Amino acid sequence: MQFARTLQRALLPLATIVAVTLPTISWADTVLPVQVEPVQQTRFASLVKEVGKIKAIDSTTLSFNASEKIQQINFHDGDLVKKGDIIAELNNTKAKLDFTKAKNSLALKQTKLDRLNGLLAKEPYAMSKQDVDEVTESYYIAKADFALKQVQLKDYQIIAPFDGRLTSFNQSIGSHINAGTTLVTLYKLDPVKVKYAIGQEDLAKAQKGQKVEITVEAFAKQNFKGQVSYVAPNVDDQSGRIEIQAVIDNPEHHLAPGMFANIKHYFSRGNLHLTIPQNAVIANNNQRYVWVVANNKAIKRDVTLGKNINNGYVVVTAGLYNNEQVIVSGMQNLSENSLIKILPPQASKAPQQPPKTATPAATSSTQQEQQ
Structure with a gap:
């Protein structure tokens, strides 16, 4: 019994020495794997x-200015046309004859006027003023008639007033159509307009x-x-x-x-704001903080937050700088100055980068959107 007490007193200092010399095992001495994302600078537009x-x-409805049978339709339903294209034609036999007659009459009147002017150049008083006026007037009447017949000939055609696409035709070749009756509608499709x-x-x-x-x-x-x-x-x-x-x-x-x-x-276009993933933010009552990477260590940083973005990101108004790295996964065992190992991007399961359509929550009709 005396021996046991003596042995206990002898071993007690040794146990104390061993306890002091053994390293203390804690998370602070362990390299912890984490996943990170950079702080991003994002522009939010007002919209x-x-x-x-x-x-x-x-857009316009297309019709003939004359009444006759349709002789030719040069396009199909839904075709694209260019400005100046002849879309359809009526039987214009009579109109062509009238045009030719007016053209020949004008040529004849022109010849008579030219001869008269040649004669008067040599003999100024060879004809009376009345005769000269009659020849001149006859020429101008023929000229006006020719111009009219030329216009009337175009009444037998439908010509595209602009580039566009046709709807379906309301009539077919051989049908008799009256002046002003819609044959087809033409829409200009580039550009278009939106009304709201x-x-x-x-x-x-x-x-x-x-x-x-x-x-x-x-x-x-x-x-x-x-x-x-x-x-x-x-x-x-x-x-x-x-x-x-x-x-x-x-x-x-x-x-x-x-x-x-x-x-x-x-x-x-709006202003630039810093954004980070929402899962990087840790809440402690009214305090919000994140873990920032510095020299392979985790540093606790208080942050002030702005609006949430609908895709899992949040605006940071204070506490961070652009391109700093925040820890988004593996924060459970972190403490101030914990040693960390950043996992490669392919191993990360962090949220996707905020797309251009991300929209912060807004209470009014006007919203903000990332650009």
């Missing part, structure tokens, strides 16, 4: 979202030349761009809103008159 309808800038309305609260911000982007259901993944061409000077009595029109480029003719369109009307 309003509306729904509108596609309209043709130019904005609230009164946005009137002061709307101006001609502002950028507009639209999408349509038929081409949901494609953005069509244009500019505001008209801002109504008045408020509509019934809707209480302001009419807006914008011209939209449509080189492939994907946009058709009558389509509904989702519209983004940009009032301004």
